[in-house]
Amino acid sequence: AQTVTQSQPEMSVQEAETVTLSCTYDTSESNYYLFWYKQPPSRQMILVIRQEAYKQQNATENRFSVNFQKAAKSFSLKISDSQLGDTAMYFCAFMVGGGSNYKLTFGKGTLLTVNP
Amino acid sequence: DGGITQSPKYLFRKEGQNVTLSCEQNLNHDAMYWYRQDPGQGLRLIYYSQIVNDFQKGDIAEGYSVSREKKESFPLTVTSAQKNPTAFYLCASSLPQGQLNTEAFFGQGTRLTVV
Numbered sequence: 203a204q205t206v207t208q209s210q211p212e213m214s215v216q217e218a219e220t221v222t223l224s225c226t227y228d229t230s231e232s233n234y235y236l237f238w239y240k241q242p243p244s245r246q247m248i249l250v251i252r253q254e255a256y257k258q259q260n261a262t263e264n265r266f267s268v269n270f271q272k273a274a275k276s277f278s279l280k281i282s283d284s285q286l287g288d289t290a291m292y293f294c295a296f297m298v299g300g301g302s303n304y305k306l307t308f309g310k311g312t313l314l315t316v317n318p
Numbered sequence: 319d320g321g322i323t324q325s326p327k328y329l330f331r332k333e334g335q336n337v338t339l340s341c342e343q344n345l346n347h348d349a350m351y352w353y354r355q356d357p358g359q360g361l362r363l364i365y366y367s368q369i370v371n372d373f374q375k376g377d378i379a380e381g382y383s384v385s386r387e388k389k390e391s392f393p394l395t396v397t398s399a400q401k402n403p404t405a406f407y408l409c410a411s412s413l414p415q416g417q418l419n420t421e422a423f424f425g426q427g428t429r430l431t432v433v
Contacts, residue, residue, distance in 0.1 A: 208360075237422070245406065245426070246426055246427075247408065249422075252421055305363065305374075306351055306363070306410070307363065308353070308360050308363075310358065311360045311361075
């Protein structure tokens with residue numbers, strides 16, 4: 203079974219600083235997608251960043267970047283220049299499967315608080 | 319505007335009653351998913367479907383049922399067999415893995431409370 207583990211239930215960071223959220227996963231598949239989603243207090247899920255497993259280059263989206271270590275099955279999220287609006291629950295997820303059978307699995311989440 | 323719509327936003331149910339949560343998407347996505355969210359548990363997969371008239375059980379399917387009669391719609395029924403149904407329910411849809419820019423889009427959720 204595919205699993206996603208986020209080992210940090212809660213984290214905090216000062217505004218303008220950098221923080222890294224950890225995620226590990228377990229799968230026997232070689233082709234899959236990895237995601238980080240953000241859930242602010244409104245509870246609307248928002249895609250932060252996406253990484254295709256076949257791509258060696260780490261994905262970046264403005265202040266957000268990932269460190270994808272395929273052999274170690276690790277997918278951490280780095281948030282630079284943290285802003286108050288980054289306060290949210292962050293979920294790591296991956297999509298795996300082939301043909302017409304694929305599923306999207308989430309970790310338990312990390313609650314990030316950005317302090318002024 | 320394209321998107322995924324869940325209704326209602328809040329739902330109250332008496333013990334012993336079945337209740338159906340609605341999920342509709344106009345994104346032309348093949349895959350649809352139902353998740354349950356409880357504090358400290360993350361998002362747990364209830365059911366998912368990749369094509370019309372076919373669906374698979376997720377990790378916590380007991381006490382739930384679904385149908386996929388149309389590509390756009392994937393309703394979830396919470397039956398009286400679900401022992402602890404009070405939770406926040408999220409519906410999502412996506413393109414198949416392998417398509418460019420694959421990602422899951424989410425509805426705004428339904429908060430179900432048993433009274």
